Amino acid sequence: MPRESAGTPLNTALSAHVLDEIKELPAKYPQPRSAVMPALDLAQEELGHLTPEAMTEVAEALQLDPGYVEGVATFYSLFHLEPVGRHRFYVCTNLSCMLRGANEIVDHVKRSIGVERADQVSADGLFSFEEVECLGACEFAPMMRLDHRFHYDLTAERIDALIAQRRSSLPPLTPALSPEGEREIAKPKRETAKPKGEREAATPKKVTAERPRAPRKKKAADG
Amino acid sequence: MAELRGSHGDQPNHILTRWFGTPDLHKLEVYSSKAGGYTALRKALVDMAPADITNEVKTSGLRGRGGAGFATGVKWGFINRDAPGPKYVVINADESEPGTSKDRYILENSPHLLVEGILIAAYAVGANQAWVYIRGEYDEPYRMLHEAIEEARAKGYVGPKPLGKDYPLDIRLYRGHGAYICGEETALLESLEGKRAQPRSRPPFPAVKGAWGRPTLLNNVETLCTVPWIVNNGGAAYAKLGTEKSPGTRLMSVSGNVRNPGVYEVELGQTFRHVIMELAGGPPEGRRVKVFWPGGSSAPVLPESMLDTHTDMEALAAARSMGGSGGVIVMDDSHCVVRAAHRLLKFYAHESCGKCTPCRIGQDWAVRTYERILAGEGSQVELDILQRVSDGLQNGRCLCGLGDSGGWVIDSTLRHFREEYEDHALRHECNVGKVMASA
Ligand SMILES: Cc1cc2nc3c(=O)[nH]c(=O)nc-3n(C[C@H](O)[C@H](O)[C@H](O)COP(=O)(O)O)c2cc1C
Numbered sequence: 001m002p003r004e005s006a007g008t009p010l011n012t013a014l015s016a017h018v019l020d021e022i023k024e025l026p027a028k029y030p031q032p033r034s035a036v037m038p039a040l041d042l043a044q045e046e047l048g049h050l051t052p053e054a055m056t057e058v059a060e061a062l063q064l065d066p067g068y069v070e071g072v073a074t075f076y077s078l079f080h081l082e083p084v085g086r087h088r089f090y091v092c093t094n095l096s097c098m099l100r101g102a103n104e105i106v107d108h109v110k111r112s113i114g115v116e117r118a119d120q121v122s123a124d125g126l127f128s129f130e131e132v133e134c135l136g137a138c139e140f141a142p143m144m145r146l147d148h149r150f151h152y153d154l155t156a157e158r159i160d161a162l163i164a165q166r167r168s169s170l171p172p173l174t175p176a177l178s179p180e181g182e183r184e185i186a187k188p189k190r191e192t193a194k195p196k197g198e199r200e201a202a203t204p205k206k207v208t209a210e211r212p213r214a215p216r217k218k219k220a221a222d223g
Numbered sequence: 224m225a226e227l228r229g230s231h232g233d234q235p236n237h238i239l240t241r242w243f244g245t246p247d248l249h250k251l252e253v254y255s256s257k258a259g260g261y262t263a264l265r266k267a268l269v270d271m272a273p274a275d276i277t278n279e280v281k282t283s284g285l286r287g288r289g290g291a292g293f294a295t296g297v298k299w300g301f302i303n304r305d306a307p308g309p310k311y312v313v314i315n316a317d318e319s320e321p322g323t324s325k326d327r328y329i330l331e332n333s334p335h336l337l338v339e340g341i342l343i344a345a346y347a348v349g350a351n352q353a354w355v356y357i358r359g360e361y362d363e364p365y366r367m368l369h370e371a372i373e374e375a376r377a378k379g380y381v382g383p384k385p386l387g388k389d390y391p392l393d394i395r396l397y398r399g400h401g402a403y404i405c406g407e408e409t410a411l412l413e414s415l416e417g418k419r420a421q422p423r424s425r426p427p428f429p430a431v432k433g434a435w436g437r438p439t440l441l442n443n444v445e446t447l448c449t450v451p452w453i454v455n456n457g458g459a460a461y462a463k464l465g466t467e468k469s470p471g472t473r474l475m476s477v478s479g480n481v482r483n484p485g486v487y488e489v490e491l492g493q494t495f496r497h498v499i500m501e502l503a504g505g506p507p508e509g510r511r512v513k514v515f516w517p518g519g520s521s522a523p524v525l526p527e528s529m530l531d532t533h534t535d536m537e538a539l540a541a542a543r544s545m546g547g548s549g550g551v552i553v554m555d556d557s558h559c560v561v562r563a564a565h566r567l568l569k570f571y572a573h574e575s576c577g578k579c580t581p582c583r584i585g586q587d588w589a590v591r592t593y594e595r596i597l598a599g600e601g602s603q604v605e606l607d608i609l610q611r612v613s614d615g616l617q618n619g620r621c622l623c624g625l626g627d628s629g630g631w632v633i634d635s636t637l638r639h640f641r642e643e644y645e646d647h648a649l650r651h652e653c654n655v656g657k658v659m660a661s662a
């Protein structure tokens with residue numbers, strides 16, 4: 001999650017202790033390069049998403065080329081390159097879930113948190129969502145992952161209860177594990193993070209076409 | 224304990240799931256005392272030579288449960304045990320094939336079963352280090368497997384002298400980050416090495432040059448979980464189950480339009496009618512099975528008329544499909560085949576790693592063609608394009624199986640449901656009731 005306090009900008013750079021932790025990773029693998037994803041995990045855990053500054057710092061800490069690190073980050077859907085809500089819905093819409101009403105679940109989630117697309121964050125900063133491919137729990141369809149937990153046999157009522165619960169309880173200050181994301185982000189907007197209020201205000205304007213899904217992005221990063 | 228939706232308890236054909244449902248089975252103490260856990264490890268390390276273990280696995284006839292169905296013992300034999308330097312066992316716990324949830328079912332119920340299987344395999348092929356590549360979204364299975372490994376470490380099963388044997392064994396976990404292609408074995412190795420997961424061309428095969436350039440045995444979770452039973456009971460006893468060429472049992476995750484979706488342990492050779500209509504309870508009241516995917520979304524579809532197809536790999540090959548990952552997706556007659564195919568092509572297009580042109584371009588092309596057809600803008604041209612794209616994706620034109628998979632979805636749905644495609648493309652109507660918007 002972004003470390004933030006009212007009125008101060010979100011952090012875009014990693015703290016010293018995280019960088020120290022990252023520098024210790026390469027020794028844990030037969031070859032140091034394997035540390036790149038665990039390192040990006042740590043970075044994302046601290047900042048909520050991978051800022052360009054963070055990726056550059058990870059690259060320096062691991063003595064890798066920044067372009068290489070970004071190439072890895074853009075390939076995998078669990079790395080976010082743009083801000084996400086404090087709680088994120090990953091709703092499976094692959095076949096087994098679709099056959100049991102996943103598309104209606106997605107509609108309900110969107111309506112309930114008040115966003116239209118996966119690149120938006122709800123006005124209160126609490127929620128964002130993403131449609132994902134099969135999560136390996138098809139016998140519980142329709143299902144989703146909310147932050148780090150699977151939720152099964154989804155209905156509109158269940159979604160409402162989960163949302164109400166999160167709205168009423170104080171959000172956690174630090175996440176349990178790195179939040180995960182999607183690969184919507186071929187050309188991450190190089191904006192440095194904005195104050196919270198500003199981000200909310202800006203959100204509704206960020207309208208992009210619905211279909212710029214990953215393959216192009218992955219491929220775009222190929223060359 | 225995880226909710227058990229599927230096989231558990233004492234049944235004649237329950238090898239993997241026999242002890243599922245035992246309270247606290249995920250704890251080493253219970254796994255050992257109630258389920259006879261780690262007796263196979265003891266037998267392997269204390270009483271057997273590594274070559275004997277591999278021979279038992281060969282005798283069992285066990286075939287990989289990850290998708291390709293390759294003979295497990297033969298694969299183990301490819302690793303030169305005496306080659307100097309490190310060798311690795313890498314476990315494929317990436318489970319991302321749509322319709323497949325069996326490895327999760329094992330990890331959430333009996334993580335020590337996998338730990339035991341890994342340790343035996345590592346000893347047999349001459350590796351001291353195993354890596355489990357587990358998909359990033361599996362938070363709970365990750366946690367459970369991590370705890371199981373730490374319990375086994377505390378007990379000394381993982382460590383410098385497991386069961387007193389001077390043969391160090393270690394298991395480490397590596398999380399995936401959301402990419403279906405990481406399930407393909409060489410893409411998985413690239414990912415483990417900290418790279419973008421794009422498949423390698425073979426040869427060299429992982430057995431010769433795998434993880435970090437070293438000889439590597441790569442097996443699926445379920446495959447290795449079968450090994451303790453084989454060590455305990457002998458390969459010949461395993462070979463008696465199932466059919467001659469597809470021995471044993473396998474987990475089939477049945478999902479979609481059935482009354483009792485779940486992960487069922489099935490003796491190979493049973494029919495899909497048994498799996499879908501009996502174990503999973505058949506379609507909802509008043510509905511019929513229209514089509515099913517017998518081995519994950521990548522396995523060519525079979526129509527209702529082929530429910531009596533047997534589950535062994537030979538029978539499936541004869542039916543022009545495959546056993547794949549064991550994921551059985553059932554669709555009833557209230558759903559549209561063209562729409563389902565479109566959804567799967569979106570999946571393959573989304574997950575294509577972009578390395579080969581037919582896959583990178585073809586899958587996207589197919590998606591756009593489906594979109595025109597579903598928008599009521601189809602014609603014979605669109606049907607021809609689909610067939611052409613499908614042909615272009617198959618038969619070795621792509622580096623890995625992901626390309627073929629998209630092609631098989633198109634090809635098999637077109638082959639069995641031509642009329643439904645023609646309804647959409649030529650007559651601009653959908654026979655499951657909904658008249659198309661612009662028709
Ligand atoms: C696109 C693609 C995805 C795959 N996904 C998986 C997977 O998620 N899990 C798995 O065990 N095998 C998967 N496989 C099969 C592996 O490449 C490999 O054959 C298997 O893990 C070997 O283990 P086994 O011999 O024990 O089956 C996939 C193959 C392809 C082509």
Ligand code: SF4
Nearest residue numbers: 578579582621623626
């Ligand atoms: S077939 Fe597709 S997924 Fe496989 S290597 Fe080629 S482009 Fe990548």
Ligand code: FES
Nearest residue numbers: 092097134135138
């Ligand atoms: S299709 Fe949704 S979990 Fe598998």
